Amino acid sequence: MSKTGSIITNVGYLDALARQDSPIHQLDPRAKLLTTLAFIVMVVSFDKYQISAMFPFAIFPIVLIVLGNLPAGYLMKRVLWVTPFAVLVGIFNPFLDRQVLLHIGSVEISGGWVSFASILMRSLLTVLAAFVLVATTGFNTICLALEKIGVPNIFVMQLLFLYRYAFVLAEESGRMVRAWQLRAPLQKAIGIQSFSILLGSLFLRTTSRAQRIYQAMCCRGFEGRLHPAKQLHWTMANTIFLTGFCLLFTVFRFTNPALLLGKLITEIFS
Amino acid sequence: MSHHIVQTNDLHFTYPDGTIGLAGVSFRITHGESVALVGANGAGKSTLLMHLNGCLLTMRGSVQVGDLPVTKKTCAAIRRSIGMVFQDSDDQLFMPTVFEDVAFGPMNLGLSAEEVEPVVIQALERVDATHLKDRPPYKLSAGEKRRVAIAAVLAMSPDILVMDEPSSSLDPRTRRELIELLQTFKHTKIIATHDLDLALELCPRTIVLGRGRVLADGPTADIFADDDLLAQSRLEKPLSMQNCPRCKGKLSQNQR
Amino acid sequence: MHMADALISPAVGGAFWAASAGLIGYSCKKIKSELSDSKVPLMGVVGAFVFSAQMINFTIPGTGSSGHLGGGMILAILLGPWAGFIVMASILTVQALFFADGGILALGCNIFNMGFWTCFVMYPLVYKKIVRQHHSSQSKLFWGSMIAAVVGLQLGAFNVVLQTVLSGISELPFAGFLAAMQPIHLGIGIVEGFITAGVVAFVVKAQPQLLEITIPQADKSPVSIKLVAASLLIAAVITGGALSWFASGHPDGLEWSMFKTSGAEELDTPDNAVYDKSSGLQEMTAFLPDYGFKESEVAVAAEETAESWPAVSVGTTVSGLVGGLLTLALAFGIGFLLKFKRKIPSPAVS
Numbered sequence: 001m002s003k004t005g006s007i008i009t010n011v012g013y014l015d016a017l018a019r020q021d022s023p024i025h026q027l028d029p030r031a032k033l034l035t036t037l038a039f040i041v042m043v044v045s046f047d048k049y050q051i052s053a054m055f056p057f058a059i060f061p062i063v064l065i066v067l068g069n070l071p072a073g074y075l076m077k078r079v080l081w082v083t084p085f086a087v088l089v090g091i092f093n094p095f096l097d098r099q100v101l102l103h104i105g106s107v108e109i110s111g112g113w114v115s116f117a118s119i120l121m122r123s124l125l126t127v128l129a130a131f132v133l134v135a136t137t138g139f140n141t142i143c144l145a146l147e148k149i150g151v152p153n154i155f156v157m158q159l160l161f162l163y164r165y166a167f168v169l170a171e172e173s174g175r176m177v178r179a180w181q182l183r184a185p186l187q188k189a190i191g192i193q194s195f196s197i198l199l200g201s202l203f204l205r206t207t208s209r210a211q212r213i214y215q216a217m218c219c220r221g222f223e224g225r226l227h228p229a230k231q232l233h234w235t236m237a238n239t240i241f242l243t244g245f246c247l248l249f250t251v252f253r254f255t256n257p258a259l260l261l262g263k264l265i266t267e268i269f270s
Numbered sequence: 271m272s273h274h275i276v277q278t279n280d281l282h283f284t285y286p287d288g289t290i291g292l293a294g295v296s297f298r299i300t301h302g303e304s305v306a307l308v309g310a311n312g313a314g315k316s317t318l319l320m321h322l323n324g325c326l327l328t329m330r331g332s333v334q335v336g337d338l339p340v341t342k343k344t345c346a347a348i349r350r351s352i353g354m355v356f357q358d359s360d361d362q363l364f365m366p367t368v369f370e371d372v373a374f375g376p377m378n379l380g381l382s383a384e385e386v387e388p389v390v391i392q393a394l395e396r397v398d399a400t401h402l403k404d405r406p407p408y409k410l411s412a413g414e415k416r417r418v419a420i421a422a423v424l425a426m427s428p429d430i431l432v433m434d435e436p437s438s439s440l441d442p443r444t445r446r447e448l449i450e451l452l453q454t455f456k457h458t459k460i461i462a463t464h465d466l467d468l469a470l471e472l473c474p475r476t477i478v479l480g481r482g483r484v485l486a487d488g489p490t491a492d493i494f495a496d497d498d499l500l501a502q503s504r505l506e507k508p509l510s511m512q513n514c515p516r517c518k519g520k521l522s523q524n525q526r
Numbered sequence: 527m528h529m530a531d532a533l534i535s536p537a538v539g540g541a542f543w544a545a546s547a548g549l550i551g552y553s554c555k556k557i558k559s560e561l562s563d564s565k566v567p568l569m570g571v572v573g574a575f576v577f578s579a580q581m582i583n584f585t586i587p588g589t590g591s592s593g594h595l596g597g598g599m600i601l602a603i604l605l606g607p608w609a610g611f612i613v614m615a616s617i618l619t620v621q622a623l624f625f626a627d628g629g630i631l632a633l634g635c636n637i638f639n640m641g642f643w644t645c646f647v648m649y650p651l652v653y654k655k656i657v658r659q660h661h662s663s664q665s666k667l668f669w670g671s672m673i674a675a676v677v678g679l680q681l682g683a684f685n686v687v688l689q690t691v692l693s694g695i696s697e698l699p700f701a702g703f704l705a706a707m708q709p710i711h712l713g714i715g716i717v718e719g720f721i722t723a724g725v726v727a728f729v730v731k732a733q734p735q736l737l738e739i740t741i742p743q744a745d746k747s748p749v750s751i752k753l754v755a756a757s758l759l760i761a762a763v764i765t766g767g768a769l770s771w772f773a774s775g776h777p778d779g780l781e782w783s784m785f786k787t788s789g790a791e792e793l794d795t796p797d798n799a800v801y802d803k804s805s806g807l808q809e810m811t812a813f814l815p816d817y818g819f820k821e822s823e824v825a826v827a828a829e830e831t832a833e834s835w836p837a838v839s840v841g842t843t844v845s846g847l848v849g850g851l852l853t854l855a856l857a858f859g860i861g862f863l864l865k866f867k868r869k870i871p872s873p874a875v876s
């Protein structure tokens with residue numbers, strides 16, 4: 001299964017990136033989580049025809065990518081890979097909203113195209129921010145932050161287990177599909193009937209595995225709660241990071257420095 | 271010391287679907303002994319081991335560890351003295367990183383995050399796996415997983431080590447290292463295995479299981495010398511005990 | 527049918543975050559009080575199971591195209607509603623973080639769309655009513671799974687439409703979007719229903735005791751109709767709240783809305799409605815019938831615009847674009863400067 005393979009590789013790679021050591025990686029995951037959330041809320045809170053005011057927001061992922069020592073090219077590729085979703089829904093805007101909004105030279109641009117561009121911009125920024133968060137923090141550390149923030153222990157455990165066994169089961173299902181393919185060489189993809197049976201037996205294997213895992217947990221004293229072995233340390237740097245960026249976002253959100261700058265420039269030139 | 275004895279008495283167990291797992295197993299293992307548990311696939315080895323720490327509870331007969339009978343109530347206490355290494359390491363290594371996995375047991379015993387660190391490091395050092403500390407378990411090789419699984423059990427400082435097929439899916443070199451590692455442990459050891467050479471090297475005593483019953487119990491060398499018993503319990507003489515003429519005979523047979 | 531961050535407004539995102547967080551918290555409480563610890567790893571691994579099952583493509587009969595599994599209904603049946611919901615939520619969380627399927631703000635919407643209807647509505651009200659016991663007949667099992675999966679997905683798709691339109695980022699009109707989404711998801715739902723029924727039938731045959739985790743509670747009915755009604759009410763209130771928040775506190779910067787019309791139907795709307803405050807309000811209250819929502823949005827937007835943005839010139843746009851590109855360049859500049867100071871290669875793709 002090349003698809004399964006590539007997904008696993010990508011997840012693994014994001015995790016490998018998260019295991020680096022950089023000033024950003026050293027930050028408390030809670031600081032990064034909250035800042036990212038603030039970033040996303042600010043970006044999507046713009047109205048649908050807004051484009052220029054979003055540009056300054058790019059500074060956040062860019063700074064994190066650079067300081068966090070992340071491969072910009074790879075992340076951009078991943079971001080573009082996701083974009084089709086936004087395109088699919090946004091592409092209707094130019095057809096539905098045809099009122100001409102502005103002229104650049106003799107070219108007329110309709111509101112639909114502007115809002116479409118705005119959707120793409122949103123998609124780019126929010127998706128990039130999510131990837132940057134994972135690549136500088138790592139899934140398990142994010143879970144730890146969630147636990148500290150007050151997310152129920154059961155849900156956090158659930159996330160950890162899901163993440164841990166997704167790899168094992170992806171391999172297992174990959175093996176099953178391969179075994180199926182070897183005995184059905186003429187079919188291109190699995191039919192619904194065989195797929196259900198395949199899933200059913202995968203499920204049975206899964207439950208017996210879950211039982212063994214539970215036994216292994218009990219053998220080591222599990223009593224319904226997971227105790228995180230890692231501690232978090234909230235330092236001054238985290239406070240600065242969080243408040244600094246949130247302030248910056250607020251300023252960007254309500255002043256539109258890009259527009260001011262642009263006005264300045266265009267006035268100088270005209 | 272009666273503390274580390276393991277004793278079973280006429281143990282019976284039937285799975286919910288009606289499969290008979292154990293049909294009357296009795297033995298007594300005393301402090302410091304190393305015992306191999308051998309038998310064909312489905313003989314009941316894993317089922318038996320699950321009874322020793324109360325993962326499965328007996329339907330008839332009894333299990334006793336130290337001074338305590340294994341019951342629902344005593345399970346928790348007994349699990350602190352019995353460390354179990356599972357057949358499939360993936361079942362045992364469920365935490366995100368090796369460190370956290372090894373820390374899982376001690377944390378459940380109530381140690382704080384600070385107290386736990388030296389315990390974990392020490393356990394990893396004993397199996398020579400300190401360098402794997404921050405790796406996620408799913409990326410480890412089978413041998414590394416096995417080491418970490420053993421460390422996770424050692425971190426709880428058990429008195430008795432119970433292992434289910436510790437050498438399965440290990441390459442010869444890793445298997446050799448594992449045997450050497452296990453030889454350094456002074457714990458009472460109960461090892462279920464298909465690797466009869468390993469049994470011969472590590473365990474002076476062997477119990478043979480077949481269809482949920484004890485077929486034989488005695489010194490390992492004697493048991494592996496008994497051809498009838500081996501045939502009856504679907505086992506083969508360890509390679510190290512097979513002399514060359516016989517090898518040759520087998521080879522020529524195979525070639526025909 | 528993942529909602530994306532790019533398509534929702536903070537109000538809609540926030541409201542559904544709150545709804546989903548509340549449901550997660552409540553489900554966790556329920557699980558803790560009702561189920562043994564052994565369910566914890568089971569849920570985790572079953573989550574991983576659905577997660578990896580989603581990666582397998584299969585052919586949809588008669589079409590030759592391929593689909594993949596959603597999983598909400600299967601989870602509800604195999605694990606029960608509370609655990610099923612938690613597991614669905616965790617799957618979506620992992621997807622949001624690693625594949626940016628949906629997104630972090632839209633996560634609340636997605637959890638609600640794909641978990642709420644299946645686990646808390648279709649499972650207790652449809653599936654359980656039809657399939658009273660797992661050893662009931664094959665056809666009951668089949669229809670129970672099928673109907674529950676199809677309707678559950680329809681409701682989810684309806685939510686997507688509602689959230690999209692409420693957010694007002696996409697121009698898609700309510701009726702039109704709905705007309706496209708529901709039939710598409712009918713097809714997907716039927717496929718999902720076949721798979722759900724197939725897997726459940728297989729598990730029932732092979733190990734019926736597995737499903738007894740959920741079934742002994744059948745009499746007690748873990749989710750009462752009252753609770754469902756209450757949840758629906760809460761959902762409605764939240765949605766309504768989000769809507770009014772959206773309508774009244776529409777964010778600033780609507781300079782362009784004045785010029786906007788949406789598609790042919792809207793062109794008929796008399797332009798002077800824009801200047802008529804009272805008719806604008808009327809339109810606003812007449813939400814949902816037809817494309818009324820669109821008009822009210824225009825009206826409200828126009829109102830605000832008329833007050834606070836009297837002049838909109840093309841010049842603003844041009845300077846906006848110029849400035850935007852400049853700030854972007856500036857941001858990259860800062861990035862390069864920082865990069866210059868730190869020269870460590872990123873790890874290679876393994």
Ligand SMILES: Nc1ncnc2c1ncn2[C@@H]1O[C@H](COP(=O)(O)OP(=O)(O)OP(=O)(O)O)[C@@H](O)[C@H]1O
Pocket residue numbers: 285286287289290291309310311312313314315316317318
């Ligand atoms: N969860 C289960 N449900 C039903 N029957 C089971 C279960 N686990 C094991 N059995 C049955 O119990 C018997 C003993 O199995 P057990 O796993 O103890 O054998 P084993 O000696 O460990 O075999 P192996 O060498 O293959 O690991 C077998 O017949 C097996 O089919």
Ligand SMILES: [Mg+2]
Pocket residue numbers: 315316317357434
């Ligand atoms: Mg076994």
